[in-house]
Amino acid sequence: MIFLWAFLIGGAICVVGQICFDVFKLTPAHTMTLLVVLGAIADGLGLYDPLIKFAGAGASVPITSFGNSLVHGALEELKKHGWVGILTGIFKVTSSGISAAIIFSFLAALVVKPKG
């Protein structure tokens, strides 16, 4: 059953992105930012974790999950270490993704030269 929900919820998030492109004529950068912010707000309201439990990768793979992770880390550290935790926690959960992006971009830049 979780496969079906992953498909439907993940698809629904992508539909929101496609509507931003085609109906509201947003740029790819604006659309991506909007989805990240929506994920962050959802986690702030405590809604994103239940969504991941419900739909699995359907909620954790789309970019909204990145917003969720930013807020998630900040809130966790806030509880543990007080206000300074907001600063130290933002990249706690997301650090693997960000580091991977930097390292793989570096490796790719060694091999190929962008001309776009």
Added chain:
Amino acid sequence: MLKGHQSWVFENRPSIIGRATVVGPFEGQGPLAEDFDIIHGDLRLGQDSWEKAEKALLEEAAKLAIENAGLTQEQINFFVGGDLMNQIISTSFAARTLMIPYIGIFGACSTSMESLAVAANLVDSRSAKFALSSACSHNATAEKQFRYPTEYGSQKPPTAQFTVTGAGASVVAQEGQGPRVTSATIGRVIDMGISDPFNMGAAMAPAAVDTIQAHFRDFQIEPGHYDLIVTGDLSKVGYEIACDLFDKHKVPMHQTEYKDCGMMIYDYGKQKVQAGASGCGCSAVVTYGHLLNRMRNREFNRILVVATGALLSPISYQQGESIPCIAHAVSIESEAVKS
């Protein structure tokens, strides 16, 4: 000589004595492939940047046009041309190689006919013996400057157009064998408030219609005067809007054949180009290649080429400005037609 309000009539009937078209691999797979002089298999033309590739396209087209005219570079008095790059670098850098006194112009995709109109006027008024006119564009340089880097892989809506990789050049002379440039109408800038750079056809259509109507008004002729009227790069979306506007303004376009270069160069069935083609190179290679070949084969005697341009810059559209558009019309007649 001035005719009407915004047109020139070239009474000495300058001839296009040499012309050349050079295109990229994608255009070479399209239905007009046989009409192009050189088709490159490598989109980068062996250069190390797209910008250098665009410049190389133009250099080849210019040199070949001069060669086809039976002339040498030293004999050409003026080179009139432009492209889509910031500060028209493709044309200016090619002019550095060609060493011909140079008049750089910018009319976005209308540059092909703007340059031909200016060159013909120079020759007709005896200000030049031989003038070279050109326009060029490259898909990858235009994508980079006006849209998103290709590596980014951004989605395109169905109204988007595909910039032609190609350069077209022609040598205009006071006399000689070849089709005659007989008149030109210089367009006004028209802005209907469209600000979507992925829907340039719709933005440009009203400018094309305005210039075509001005041409008929200035010369007191009707569409039937021409065997063919082509617009530069309106493509599917803009072409339909232009047809609707002609109907609305009661312009009897049914008297002639009306086509759009942006819908001729690619095969919609096989090539994924959304609404069709665009770019300075589009109307330049379709006119100097395909259309003038058909005129040579006596399929047409008189054509009106109306090149359309969207005068936006990357900065203006990022700031949400609408897209001002322009169109310039040039009429070309076969040498068999007497004035």
